[in-house]
Amino acid sequence: IAGITQAPTSQILAAGRRMTLRCTQDMRHNAMYWYRQDLGLGLRLIHYSNTAGTTGKGEVPDGYSVSRANTDDFPLTLASAVPSQTSVYFCASSANSNTEAFFGQGTRLTVV
């Protein structure tokens, strides 16, 4: 079934540890996104990529990095996790930057 796969589904992480959230899509979409969802704040864009090989910063990029080595994969890395990065993270993709986005099921990350 075509779609977006995020891994892991949930994770408890010690502060200061490095963590990579994985995201893979099989729809050959050009654009991919990472959002974090926090109560009362909606979905805030962390980083995005409008095509393989390019990335851009969103509203809340600090403490996060991304890479887009190929069309399908868009991993999000927390270099040194802090408790404020406790959140639900959603990866999404769209055919282009101005078309509808399709979302993964999310990764619930708790930093302790």
Place this chain on the structure above:
Amino acid sequence: AQSVTQPDIHITVSEGASLELRCNYSYGATPYLFWYVQSPGQGLQLLLKYFSGDTLVQGIKGFEAEFKRSQSSFNLRKPSVHWSDAAEYFCAVATNQAGTALIFGKGTTLSVSS
């Protein structure tokens, strides 16, 4: 850069009553507008979208939205709400400007009372 405002954080509607969720956007040119729904513990599902043409768009689950350029709005409506519509609703805006991405509002939580 574009932005989205959803003025209502939480709305409660009686089952069978009509619903309108408000969305205002900020962008100089014609935006691409979307409404998504998120049930508890789930990902986001697209309800409907506006790119161009007819300003009244129909979506899934009986929802519709109207694009009003003069008011910079894209309000979501449903004539008769069902209990299963209880969820969080997000309005989002995209542009065709290079270097931009899909931006979401903070969401409106819909509760349905019996």
